[in-house]
Amino acid sequence: MKTLIVAFGGNALIKKGQKGTAEEQLENLKKPLGSIADLLKNHKLIITHGNGPQVGNILLQQTSNTEVPQMPLDICVAQSQGQIGYMIEHALDQVLTDRGIGDDHLFLTVLSYVHVSSTDPAFQNPSKPIGPAYPENKSKEFGYPMKKTAKGWRRVVPSPLPEKIYQRREIKKLLEDNFIIITCGGGGIPVTKENGKIKGIEAVIDKDLASAKLGEHVKANILLMVTDVEGAAINFGKDNQKFLKEIKLVDLKKYQSEGQFADGSMGPKVQAAINFLESGGEKAIICNINKIGEATLGTSGTQITK
Ligand code: ADP
Numbered sequence: 001m002k003t004l005i006v007a008f009g010g011n012a013l014i015k016k017g018q019k020g021t022a023e024e025q026l027e028n029l030k031k032p033l034g035s036i037a038d039l040l041k042n043h044k045l046i047i048t049h050g051n052g053p054q055v056g057n058i059l060l061q062q063t064s065n066t067e068v069p070q071m072p073l074d075i076c077v078a079q080s081q082g083q084i085g086y087m088i089e090h091a092l093d094q095v096l097t098d099r100g101i102g103d104d105h106l107f108l109t110v111l112s113y114v115h116v117s118s119t120d121p122a123f124q125n126p127s128k129p130i131g132p133a134y135p136e137n138k139s140k141e142f143g144y145p146m147k148k149t150a151k152g153w154r155r156v157v158p159s160p161l162p163e164k165i166y167q168r169r170e171i172k173k174l175l176e177d178n179f180i181i182i183t184c185g186g187g188g189i190p191v192t193k194e195n196g197k198i199k200g201i202e203a204v205i206d207k208d209l210a211s212a213k214l215g216e217h218v219k220a221n222i223l224l225m226v227t228d229v230e231g232a233a234i235n236f237g238k239d240n241q242k243f244l245k246e247i248k249l250v251d252l253k254k255y256q257s258e259g260q261f262a263d264g265s266m267g268p269k270v271q272a273a274i275n276f277l278e279s280g281g282e283k284a285i286i287c288n289i290n291k292i293g294e295a296t297l298g299t300s301g302t303q304i305t306k
């Protein structure tokens, strides 16, 4: 049995142009989870996922009501892990039951905190936009850093590097017992330590980098990053754009050093693939959400090996 980590991008839950109702999100999950159910015969499985739109909605719900106290970002991330974990479990239950194997697999969502260094340089440069967009005059009312984006003025938070997942030992035990584990949602709840005690912080960790770190902790064999394009491309968006198929780590690093993979989107996926392979993983794959089965067989997506 190989251990497979599937990292779902935002489009697994909400497609472009959708509002993101509960019904839409549950329906969207069925197809990719169906493909994943087919992999359970020969894989132990961990599912990780993004939370951008969901945590954005939680923040909007908070700011549109002044009667209840606002929660800090780490608690909002925890909330999003709960709601998305439940939706993934719900859809998983449906696809497994449809296949007549509803009683064969146990699954569990694990709330996860991820340690980041309080001296991470990201804290000097909050760069990750989160939550709703506001007009410029309104943006001055908030007590946190805001940045102008294509959508309007948005809150920005630091995006520090994941150093350690606190629940790694629990996750390992669950894997040994063949649980399907849903964890590291939204990159995990960012925490640092103060006087030896954990302390939640207002930041967002990249979910692909967190998934690679988890892979290192549990000695996963394969990291499958599922997104809305066919894989990693060179000359992305240009006439001579070319999606990479099978590629060795050294060649991928060469393209990375040329700046072929955009920060905040394909960049972290490529970096996660590199980190995963350099820390003992066998294979990293970046693939389209509709081609999960083919990608695990090696016939679709960007297949990266040492
Ligand atoms: P996810 O929610 O799956 O993490 P992202 O938006 O973060 O999705 O990353 C996928 C996006 O990366 C693609 O939709 C594409 O627009 C963008 N992208 C940037 N550079 C590249 C590249 N070199 N090759 C492929 N996609 C790229």
Ligand code: MG
Pocket: 009, 050, 264, 265
């Ligand atoms: Mg992303």
